[in-house]
Amino acid sequence: MQWRRMKVGSVLKRVALAVAAVQGVTLLTLVAIDQHRKRHRAPARFPRVPARSVTAGGSEVTLYTYGEDLYYDMLGAIRQAKSEIFFETFIWKNDRIGQSFKRALIEAADRGVSVYVVYDVFANLVVPRSFFDLPPTINVRRHPLIASPFRMIRNSGRDHRKLLVVDHDAAFVGGYNIGSLYATDWRDTHARLTGDIVWDMRNAFIDYWNLFAGRHQPALPDYGSEHWQPDIRVHRNLPRLLVYPIRNMYLDAIDRASHRIYLTHAYLIPDTNMLAALMRAAERGVDVQIIVPQESNHIVADWLSRGFYGQLLASGVKLFLYQGAMVHAKTATIDGQWSTIGTANIDRISLLGNYEINIEVFSAEVARQLEAIFEVDRSNSRQLSATEWGGRHAMVKFSETVLAPLRPLL
Structure with missing residues (x-):
């Protein structure tokens, strides 16, 4: 009986290894095809819809489908900031667009605006580390690959959010990362929000920041809201709290x-x-x-x-x-x-x-x-x-x- 179990186990092990080998070959083939495809890809062309604002209760929603239009307004908001900027992104490229955002944030901090920046370390491994050497006037959280080895599952999630909140005036959220590729070659969707919903977006950033606040990263003040927003709700996945x-x-x-x-x-x-x-x-x-x-x-x-x-x-x-x-x-x-x-x-x-x-x-x-x-x-x-x-x-x-x-x- 024991011999049979050992034989069955050996067969299953061989089958598993064979399947893994086939999967590996398939994946390597796909990667090779993908690299060839990217080298010979034609310039991106797609129809564009101009940004347009509509109302939703006590808020205004502007929808963007072209990166250059979005970045122009995001940079404009940063340059007009008077007191506070919350900037959070998944990918932040060291190129013309990425440098524009970096300069705008540094200039805002230099004129006395409180600037808070979050970016995902894993998503930017191909970006030179020196690009993220921001001055001490900017508060930075680098979302790590794993925040704690003792809570692997709860802390292994990437920070995939793309969020910008300027003062209490405007918030931007959607699929756009920061980079020149996304400005012209990708079809994405982002929203600019004004009015009552800006408090909710500020609160979303503050709650994330305060999850990881400590001696080297003081917590942000947490204020209540005078308005309840029935037309727009903000939903946040928070792996550390197991909330999805x-x-x-x-x-x-x-x-x-x-x-x-x-x-x-x-x-x-x-x-x-x-x-x-x-x-x-x-x-x-x-x-x-x-x-x-x-x-x-x-x-x-x-x-x-x-x-x-x-x-x-x-x-x-x-x-x-x-x-x-x-x-x-x-x-x-x-x-x-x-x-x-x-x-x-x-x-x-x-x-x-x-x-x-x-x-x-x-x-x-x-x-x-x-x-x-x-x-x-x-x-x-x-x-x-x-x-x-x-x-x-x-x-x-x-x-x-x-x-x-x-x-x-x-």
Whole structure:
């Protein structure tokens, strides 16, 4: 009996090693294809929607779909700051755009503005360390790879948030990182917020900062608000507290849908519940449309995402592949009433791992604006049919199956 168990164990071990080897070869092949593709990629071209402001209760929401327009207004706000700047980003490139933000923040600190900066160390490993040598007049938190080895799971999340708050006047949130590539070559979505909701965005930054406050990093004052904002809510994933409300926000909104769901996402790797919610919505007659990149900046994420296409198409979900540029937006609008804009992708890393921030907006005006943006993006996309997808090469199907066990990692 013991001999049989040893033999079975040996066989299972060999099978596991064989599967791992096939996965490794597949991943290396995809990386090689991706490097070749990036070297020969044509200049990005895509339709643009001018920034437009709409109201949501006691706040104003301006939606940006082109990086240069967004950066112009963000830098303008920093240069006009009088008392306080909270700046938080995932990627901050050492290029023309990145240097512009660095100079603007230093100049603000030099004129007496209290400047607080947060960036993710892991996301910027390829950026020269010297770029982040900011003067002592700027308060800096470098979000580390692992904050504490004693609380590995609770502290391993990346700070994927992109947030700027200037005084009590304006806040910016969305998918845009800071860099020249994103200014012209990526299709992303960001929001500028003014009015009552600015307190909520300030509070989101303060709460994150104070999670890690200590002797070398004093806590920020925590003030209450005189206004309750019923039209916009801020949802924050906080791994250190094991709080992940953005996923539940999506699931609740999708379950409520009765007419249409429009999603635009850079990476679509839904968990079982998210996948089922989208499929159930389509099966009960909701017009579910999803825009994803034809080719994203992460080829492995693309292949993991494609493993869900068959089920989605079979249930009636319509998939559109964005052409000519990387679409990096993280937006949704449902039934012409509900919308969300933020930093969280539809994947496990964002919804159950990273520090993320999304706004949830109950406004017909904001929904109409996002629907208009969706229609423009759809005009630059190719619809994927179930027939086309079912007819892909057998080797492609095999590769998707081999990579399927990696989905929980993304």
